[in-house]
Amino acid sequence: MTDSTAEPVPGLFTLVLHTHLPWLAHHGRWPVGEEWLYQSWSAAYLPLVRVLRTLAAENRRHLVTLGVTPVVAAQLDDPYCLQGMHHWLANWQLRALEAASTRSAEPGASPASEPDALRRFGAREYAEAERELDEFDTLWRHGGSPVFRELLDGEVIELLGGPLAHPFQPLLNSRLREFALREGLADAGARFAHSPTGIWAPECAYAPGMEAGYAAAGVSHFMVDGPSLRGDTALGRPVGDSDVVAFGRDLQVSYRVWSPKSGYPGHAAYRDFHTYDHATGLKPARVTGRSVPSNAKAPYDFDRASAAVDVHVADFVETVRDRLTAESARIGRPAHVVAAFDTELFGHWWYEGPLWLERVLRALPAAGVRVGTLSDAITAGYVGAPVELPPSSWGSGKDWQVWSGEKVADLVRLNNEVVDTALSTVDKALAHRASLDAPTPRDFVADQILRETLLTVSSDWPFMVSKDSAADYARYRAHLHAHATREISAALAAGRRDQAQRLAEGWNRADGLFGALDARRLPGP
Known part of the structure; x- marks a missing residue:
């Protein structure tokens, strides 16, 4: 759809969203665990789909490049998670009803939790919860895959895939790296009936030579952070002597939105992410001011926030136009600008984010972009x-320190030990079965060993430890999956296959994601 009413600017703008959470089902609820999934689902994933469907109804196409990691896709399709999400939405509506019916304030409550303000806020929340319950029942009750497949069929989005369980690939054994990537791409193809040719490399992490593995797996393009291309992100760049193209995030444009110091979500009019009404668990306050304590936050005012969204849409459009014009002049040809963010920013961390997305995706074409x-x-x-990329990531320092630094040295050792144990055990188990005079059958025990190993090496755990964000939970999860891997492997290595089978079945009840994972496809040593 073309709706430009302004002088066109040269080049192309791409919005990339990276949708990722670790596997949370069956592993705690609050403050870290399934609640994280349900909050992100309700605040970010449902609103994003609503925005994309609304724009698609306006005959708009090719709007967003959307990365959906296999572990998120698995949770959005999982019957247990679907049931949990429905319960969570209903509970949200009940909490909103409680807020709308409040008659007195708790001692020391903020102005946002005063009865009149909370009643108004509760009525609005109740209506939102009712809308999401209706949408969930209509669109989502059979999982996320049909929802995204419709957007793919309509060419509303491009899908980016990724390796199973989101490992930090540069530090991963090459055999497991190849296995995780190929299985992850196959998982996306099975769920969405579209096989992604592009990937979001977990943490935008790269090590020299990885492009060869990408090419072998059928990957044509992937994301890196701007500094990996030394800030020259105006064009995609083939890596080394391959045809695999690296696209770099434009930090000047991306940080306009998501900067701790000056990003849009910190505006005084927007809903405050950190301030709760303790009686209902809702967030009824606006930011008010960066130095304003929680107990002094003003009530949220949607009309005020909506006006701020318009200001920030206009600012972003101007930023993109200026950047495309400047970069095109610098390189002497039309330039490409890529802004990339975590999907969860839009709605979960920044309540007004989906509204901003809807308006900005209309405003950019109207402004000639x-x-x-x-x-x-x-x-x-x-x-x-072509370009030679350095070892890099989008983490602190743009290197690997978040995942390999001193604070997580113990997790690096744990990962290496567990991977070695898993691969050795699986190799022996498959070799034994291959030696029998019959086709090698699927090995449920070997499959579960690899499943638990991949959960052990998830990049989320060292990230959370390095950032001191629920670090105890992260260490617990890494060691839990490491224990599962070792326990099943030890029984199998000792010849106790019946016990190994029982252990694998027990762990699979909590960690049964990636049902098509097949250890027989593990590359040979």
Whole structure:
């Protein structure tokens, strides 16, 4: 759809969203655990789909390049998670009803929790919860895959895949790295009936030579952070002597939205993420001011927030236009600008984020900015000369320190030990079965060993420890899955297959994601 009413600017703009959470089902509820999934689902995933469906109804296409990691896709399709999400939405509506019916304030409550303000806020929350319950019943009750498949069929989005369980690939054994990537791409193809050719490399992490593995797996493009390309992100760049293209996040544009010091979500009019009404668990306050304590926060005012969204949409559009114009002039040809964010920013962390997305995706074309996907960029020739990429990530320092530094040295050792144990055990188990005079059958025990190993090496655990964000939970999860791997492997290595089978079945009840994972496809040593 073309709706430009302004002088067109050269080049192409791409919005990339990275949707990821670790496997949370069956592993705690609050303050870290399933609640994290349900909050993100209700605040970010449902609103994002609503925005995309609304824009698709306006005949808008090629809007967003959307990364959905296999572990998120698994949870959005999981019957247990679907039931839990429905219960969570109903509970949200009940809490909103409680807020709308409040008659007195708790001692020391903020102005936002005063009865009149809370009643108004509760009525609005009740209506939102009712809308999401209706949407969930209509669109989501059979899982997220049909929802995203419809957007893919309609060419509203481009899908990015990724490796199973989101490992930090540069530090991962090459055999398991290849297995996780191939299985992850196959998982996406099975769920969405679309096999992604692009991936969001977990943590945008890269090590020299990884492009060869990408090419072998059928990956044509992947994301890195801007500094990996030394800030020159105006074109995608083939890596080394491969045809695999690396796209870099434009930090100047991306940080306009998501900067701790000056990003949009910190505006005084927006809903405050950190301030709760303790009686209902709702968030009825606005930011008010960066130095204003929680007990002094003003009540949330949607109309005030909506006006701020308009200001920030206009600012972002101007930023993109200026950046495309400047970069095109610098390189002497139309440039490509990529802004990339975690999907969960839009709604979960920044309540007004989905509204901003809807308005900005209308405003950009109206302002003469062409919007397209990463695949569109390749097709249209927004690709420059080959480049040699350094070891890098999008974490602190843009290197690997978050996942390999001193604070997580014990987890690095744990990962290496567990992977070695798992691969050795699985190799022996499969070799034994292959030696029998019959086709090698699927090995449930070997499958579960690899499943628990992949959960052990998830990049989330060292990230949470390095950032001191629920670090105890992260260490617990890493060691829990390591224990599961070792326990099943020890029984199998000792020849106690019946016991190994029972252990694998027990762990699978909590960690039964990636049902198509097949250890027989593990690359040989």
